[in-house]
Amino acid sequence: MNDTTELPRFFAIGIGAGPANLSLAALLQHRTEENIALFDKSSDSSWHSGLLHPGVRMQTSWMKDLVSLVDPTHELSFLNYLVTESRLFALINSQFDVIPRREYMRYLSWAASKINDIHYNTPIDEVNFVENEGFYAYSNGSPVACSEHLVMGVGTRPSVPAGLATMPQDRAFIADDLASHLPDMSADPSAPVAVIGGGQTGVEAVLRLLGAGFTNIKWLGRRQWFQTIDDSPAANDIYRPAHQQFLQGLTRSTRKRLVEEAAPTGDALTPGALRVLYQANYDRMLEYGDFPVKLLPGRDVTEGQADGDELVLQCTTAERLEEHRVRYAIIAVGRQDAPMPFSVELRDRLDVDEDGDIVVDEDYSVRWKGMNGHRIYVLNRARYSHGIADANLTLLPVRAAVVINSMLGGEIFAVRDDLGPVQWD
Ligand SMILES: Cc1cc2nc3c(=O)[nH]c(=O)nc-3n(C[C@H](O)[C@H](O)[C@H](O)COP(=O)(O)OP(=O)(O)OC[C@H]3O[C@@H](n4cnc5c(N)ncnc54)[C@H](O)[C@@H]3O)c2cc1C
Incomplete structure (x- = not known):
């Protein structure tokens, strides 16, 4: 193993700098003194750029940006992007039902340029854990950073x-x-x-x-x-924190059935x-x-x-x-899940269910042996525990807020969803 004594140390390391980890880093850096470094194998902040054909549109409202659902005064809101980049009036008057995907991609690049410690061209091939120290991330065989906590946001392929x-x-x-x-x-x-x-x-x-x-x-x-x-109001009620909470109270098999039934909403x-x-x-x-x-x-x-x-x-x-x-x-x-680059020793310590899937708790943390205060979180890996919205952009800031509250052991962000006509249970 290479020398790790001079490595930069962070509160958290995020593997992947897609929308999921960007949302987490934006919120963490705005409200806390803790630092996070993101590592991404891509050369820049492009988002599914191979699929950016002319005229393609988002499937979600522009209000579902990286931060607004939990922190609407955050400087990285989509609205602030429009004002700062002088495109607010032109966009409003174009009367899009949903915005062009290219616009969302530009917004992501703009936001990423304002977030500290994003390292592109850095594929992480292994993350291991050293007792009493924390997580070490390796790129091309060399260590690049260590941290208290780890967040996997590697997306799909x-x-x-x-x-x-x-x-x-x-x-x-x-x-x-x-x-x-x-x-x-x-x-x-x-x-x-x-x-x-x-x-x-x-x-x-x-x-x-x-x-x-x-x-x-x-x-x-x-x-x-x-x-x-199915984009009806009732179908959209599935994309709310209240529905995610409802799912948490069900047995694994019931949750799975309900999530599969909800597929036409997404x-x-x-x-x-x-x-x-x-x-x-x-x-x-x-x-x-x-x-x-x-x-x-x-x-x-x-x-x-x-x-x-x-x-x-x-x-x-x-x-x-x-x-x-x-x-x-x-x-x-x-698409299928991209592989999570855990070392063999770390992977062996993760709890898995009877299907061999890692167990994701309500706060998106993974259960593992010997965690001793060091937490591993997985984003976009909780479809059958947190519902179909987990793979989408719709609740990104809500999920990031839950993770940050869990990492810091307090209510840094309030996640409330009390007012609604639907009674789930
Ligand atoms: C074309 C397309 C359009 C979509 N449109 C919408 C939409 O309009 N609304 C909606 O709600 N959802 C949409 N989705 C679904 C979903 O929101 C996106 O897939 C979203 O990008 C998921 O974000 P993510 O950060 O979890 O993963 P990703 O965006 O996939 O980001 C993961 C990042 O991790 C990096 N990475 C992976 N492995 C490593 C590694 N070992 N080391 C370093 N970096 C690594 C990748 O390079 C990538 O940048 C769309 C999906 C696609 C494919």
Whole structure:
């Protein structure tokens, strides 16, 4: 092990500087004297930049920024960003229902530039624990910092099912790579292209292809229809601290069932994006005499192989097997948890449940053997304990406030959600 005597020491280290840890650092630095350092493998504060196609919109209100839900006078509010960057009036008058994703990304960069101790280009490959000292984070084999507490905010990464992973990568790739492949693909816009995955990333890829002039796009989704988010007031009551508290009082199996039942409130398409697609597809049908986008719901694409210049996709439908031959396949089938870089010794000390998942407590801390006052928190890893909102931006500051209160052992932030018409239990 390298020498650790001169290492910078922090109250907390955050692995990942995505919105989750940015919110935590912004709130901690504003209200306390404690310091936190964030380490991120990315070169800058870009946010899902590969998926930033023209015209894409947020799925959440601009009021769900990094700080306002618990600290509305914080200088890193979205409103302050608009005023400071002279874009308030232009944005208001543009009358967006939801803001462009590019605007949220700019807001994140602006906020990140005002938060101390964010270290980009620093992949953390291991975090270990030394008795009576604390956590040590290592990047490329060398220690970079040590701390009292640890916060994992490593987010997610795109999934590629094994059956689709063996196709040639220049013709079958994740949606994050579509923009970089488009110049080559555009040599023949009549080439058949499949977009695999009926979620938001899928519809945005289809729209990008349509906008680039492609005329033979097959959009394949697993569900029986291309389902939109339930954005009703009642569905939105699930995205409240009161609902998270309600879930805490239930058994693990009941919680899991309720969280799965709530999927249509979040794991689905934005209605606006689907409408844009239907209208653009209709317009092109008037122009070309046929719909350039064929919607193929109820297809589970299980395998893909190359056959000369073609890719052959095997699907199961409700009652039969089906084959689609295309030139390109864009894979947009969802995301999986990014690995948390615990050392083997530290991982062995974490409590796990009967499914092998780490146990996340109400304050987002993880139970582990020998913690002795040193806490580990996990962000975006508590879907089945804290509900579907855990993976979203909607309650970021609330979660960060709960973590800070827990780290400091007091009510630094008040988290209140008392007034509502719904009685959950
Ligand atoms: C395209 C897209 C749009 C979305 N839009 C919305 C929306 O409008 N509203 C909403 O509520 N939710 C949205 N979500 C869901 C969710 O809010 C986001 O995924 C959000 O980015 C989660 O924040 P995070 O900080 O937990 O993770 P991430 O944003 O994924 O950040 C994790 C960070 O950790 C870094 N990292 C990972 N491992 C390491 C390591 N070992 N060492 C160092 N750094 C590491 C990564 O580089 C990354 O910067 C969207 C998701 C996607 C993919």
